[in-house]
Every structure is written in C-alpha cells, then in structure tokens.
Amino acid sequence: MxxxxxxxxxxxxxxxxxxxxxxxxxxxxxxxxxxxxxxxxxxxxxxxxxxxxxxxxxxxxxxPPARLSRPEAQGLRHLAFAVDDLEACIQHLNQHGVITEAIRLDELTGKRFTFFTDPDDLPLELYQL
Missing domain, CATH: 3.10.180.10 (2,3-Dihydroxybiphenyl 1,2-Dioxygenase, domain 1)
Incomplete structure (x- = not known):
C-alpha cells in the first residue's frame, strides 16, 4: 500500500x-x-x-484548447475548498463580482456548500465544515 x-x-x-x-x-x-x-x-x-x-x-x-468544465463532464468534476463560515465567504466573493449558486445541503453529510467558477469557468466549491 x-x-x-x-x-x-x-x-x-x-x-x-x-x-x-x-x-x-x-x-x-x-x-x-x-x-x-x-x-x-x-x-x-x-x-x-x-x-x-x-x-x-x-x-x-x-x-490552450478549451475544455468542458461542467461538473458532469468527464474528468475533474470540481475543486472544493473547506471553509468555516460559508456566508462570509459568499459575501466576500459576491463583493468581488464572483457569482455563487444558492447554498445547497449535502444529503449524505448534512453539510452546506455552494458552487462558483474561476475566470475560465472551472467549477469550484466552498464546503462548510
């Protein structure tokens, strides 16, 4: 191993x-x-x-050639970052012109998260611990 x-x-x-x-x-x-x-x-x-x-x-x-970046495309689905305060992070991103999706609830863990994208439309996630 x-x-x-x-x-x-x-x-x-x-x-x-x-x-x-x-x-x-x-x-x-x-x-x-x-x-x-x-x-x-x-x-x-x-x-x-x-x-x-x-x-x-x-x-x-x-x-560089373009690549599909939607979460359901083959390859890397998204990159997730752990955060302590989801609302504060969303507010910070929104203040800088970054659009975030509505907060979702992980049905398996009960944790809250949201998605947003980088300048090349790479899907990124904030996951509240």
Missing part, C-alpha cells in the same frame, strides 16, 4: 494569466509562493499556497 499523506497540488491551466493570478491570489487569498516565466514554453507557472502542505499550480500556455 502507498503511504500518501495528502494532496500536494492541483494544476490548473488558465486562458488569461493576469486575470486568473488576481482571482486566485487576491480574491481567494492564496499566498504566492513562487512565480516563474518559462521562456522556452512562453508560459508562466505560479505556485499558490492553499495550506502549508497544499498548493495550486497555475499555468499559462499560448492558446
């Missing part, structure tokens, strides 16, 4: 690097760990700390 301790990072390719960098660092508040421009690929790689042990790697590439 593998001894995996946690998810280290999630990699996201964006279509507009400055817009996505602002969204993830300023609106969601993830700390920038490192930013690298890779000349040979004409690509940025931005490492963002979600927690001390978990990161988002934000990549830019010239003309």
């Amino acid at each position: 593998l001894s995996i301790s946690h998810i280290h990072h999630v990699a996201i390719i964006c279509s507009n690097y400055p817009v996505s960098k602002k969204f993830y660092s300023e609106i969601l508040g993830f700390r920038i760990v490192a930013e690298t421009y890779r000349e040979e690929r004409q690509s940025y790689k931005l490492d963002l700390a979600v927690t001390p042990n978990q990161q988002i790697e934000l990549f830019s590439f010239p003309s």
